[in-house]
Amino acid sequence: MAIKYEFTAGEASASVLEREDRQKAALLTVNSIARATGRSLDVIAQPDGGFGTEPGVYLLDSEVAAGGPIREAGFSFEERMLSGAADSAHAVIAGELAIKYASGKEIDCEIAAKCYEKRSFEERFARASREIEVMRDMRARGELGLDPVALAVMQGANDRSVVLLTRFNNSLYTLDNNPWGRGVTEHNVMNAVEATSALGRFNAMGYVHRDAKIKNVASVAGRGVTMIDFETTDHMDPTSPQEAASAAHTDLEYMMSSLADKGMFRLRQNRVGANNADEIVGAIQAICEDGYLPSWANASGEVQTAVYDVVAGVAEVAVERALGQRVAV
Numbered sequence: 001m002a003i004k005y006e007f008t009a010g011e012a013s014a015s016v017l018e019r020e021d022r023q024k025a026a027l028l029t030v031n032s033i034a035r036a037t038g039r040s041l042d043v044i045a046q047p048d049g050g051f052g053t054e055p056g057v058y059l060l061d062s063e064v065a066a067g068g069p070i071r072e073a074g075f076s077f078e079e080r081m082l083s084g085a086a087d088s089a090h091a092v093i094a095g096e097l098a099i100k101y102a103s104g105k106e107i108d109c110e111i112a113a114k115c116y117e118k119r120s121f122e123e124r125f126a127r128a129s130r131e132i133e134v135m136r137d138m139r140a141r142g143e144l145g146l147d148p149v150a151l152a153v154m155q156g157a158n159d160r161s162v163v164l165l166t167r168f169n170n171s172l173y174t175l176d177n178n179p180w181g182r183g184v185t186e187h188n189v190m191n192a193v194e195a196t197s198a199l200g201r202f203n204a205m206g207y208v209h210r211d212a213k214i215k216n217v218a219s220v221a222g223r224g225v226t227m228i229d230f231e232t233t234d235h236m237d238p239t240s241p242q243e244a245a246s247a248a249h250t251d252l253e254y255m256m257s258s259l260a261d262k263g264m265f266r267l268r269q270n271r272v273g274a275n276n277a278d279e280i281v282g283a284i285q286a287i288c289e290d291g292y293l294p295s296w297a298n299a300s301g302e303v304q305t306a307v308y309d310v311v312a313g314v315a316e317v318a319v320e321r322a323l324g325q326r327v328a329v
Contacts, residue, residue, distance in 0.1 A: 051132075053125055055155040060132060060148045061167075069102040094168060097149060110168035111149060116161065116231075124162045125153070127231035131164060134207065134230040141205065144218075144226035169220065174228070176215035180262035184276060184283045188264055191219075192283070193291035198225045199251055200295030206238045208247035213258035238299065241306035248310045252292055256284070256318040265322035280322050288315040 049065065051058035059065040076096050092114050099107045114131075116124035128151060138145035147167040154161045178191050195217040202209060209216070210232040218228045236243040259265065265284065269275045288311050296307050 051129075051151045051153075053121075053153060053160075055153050055160065058151045058153070060150055064097075064099065064107060064149060067099065067101045067103075067105060067107065070099055071102050072098075072100040074098045095165075097165065109149070110170070111165045112146075112168040114164045114166070116163070121160045121162070128162045128164045130233055131230045134233050135166070137205070138226070143201065143205075144220050144223055146228060171221035171223075172218050174215050175217045175219055175225065176213075176262075178214075180214070180259060180264040181266075183264060183266055183268060184279045189283050189286060192259055192264065192287045194219075194225045196252065196255060196287050196291030197295065198227050199255055200292040202227045203236075203244070203247045203251060204238050204295040204299070206235060208234050208236045209251050209254075210234065212251040212254045214255065214262060215258070239303065241300075241302045244296070244299070244303045245306040245310045248292070248307045249314065252288065252311060253314045253317065256287070256314055257321075259287075260318065260321055265318065267322060267324075277323055281319055284315050284318045284322070288312075288318075 049060050049062060051060065074097075076098075092112055095111045095113050097107075097109050097111045101107075114128075116128055118124075119127075132148050132151065135146050135148050139147065146169075148164065149167055150165040152163040152165065154163065175191055175195055178188065179185075180188055182188060192214075195214060198217055199209070199212055207230075209227060209230070211229060212227070216227060216229040217225055219225045236247050238244050238247075265280050267275055267277065267280065293308065293311055296304055299307070
């Protein structure tokens with residue numbers, strides 16, 4: 001039997017609004033969603049963790065859905081934004097999910113809510129569905145990743161909005177926060193190698209990310225790194241030399257460009273006029289070869305050759321961009 005799921009969203013305080021315009025806009029977006037839905041939605045707990053396009057909260061987490069008949073459920077948003085520009089297609093807001101079962105058992109867990117706002121409803125729903133599919137696949141393969149808990153489809157005044165709720169992990173942070181602007185330091189090279197290693201594993205699983213910038217790589221304290229944000233991800237055949245090479249070029253070039261934009265490969269001169277060109281070339285080689293390539297070690301010879309050629313080309317372009325000249329690496 002369907003029950004009501006109360007969406008509550010507190011008003012942002014004046015200090016919050018003055019401190020962070022992006023946070024203000026994101027909170028207003030969330031508040032407007034809550035008000036437009038009448039502040040309640042039906043909870044739909046399907047045994048197979050499925051979901052549909054009709055308004056409601058679809059429970060995706062088997063532990064949550066298997067707790068028995070639900071007496072009360074509530075999600076509250078906090079006055080803090082985890083990521084995402086407020087004027088982008090989505091913003092990620094922190095919150096808490098609280099469920100009370102008929103048995104008296106209660107569950108409280110921290111949640112990250114990703115709000116899909118722009119584009120048509122069909123595209124929003126398709127992007128959220130894609131993220132859920134990839135998240136589940138990664139976890140099934142033993143990869144680190146986000147854990148989807150629920151999908152909320154909410155009826156607004158003129159259209160439906162989509163919010164994906166995942167478990168919030170306090171030990172997870174995006175590598176966008178790394179001090180890349182300090183250049184080719186040991187710490188930065190190590191983190192960049194871990195990032196391209198995560199990307200290589202993701203491609204070798206049979207996916208092309210299409211938005212593989214450094215902010216879409218997350219570190220989980222003590223456990224490693226993982227790719228996140230899969231709304232633009234597509235399937236590809238990792239046994240096809242052409243598709244594997246295309247995925248490697250698309251995603252690795254994007255990753256290297258994002259590192260360059262962060263200032264990691266900036267050419268610098270010391271007091272005696274010598275520059276750090278050799279360090280940059282060595283770092284790029286390590287990031288591409290030691291980070292990305294090992295994930296393809298079990299692929300066929302044809303795939304390995306195709307991917308290696310692409311990786312070498314991406315490395316050369318990264319060096320050219322940094323040094324202003326073409327250097328074989």
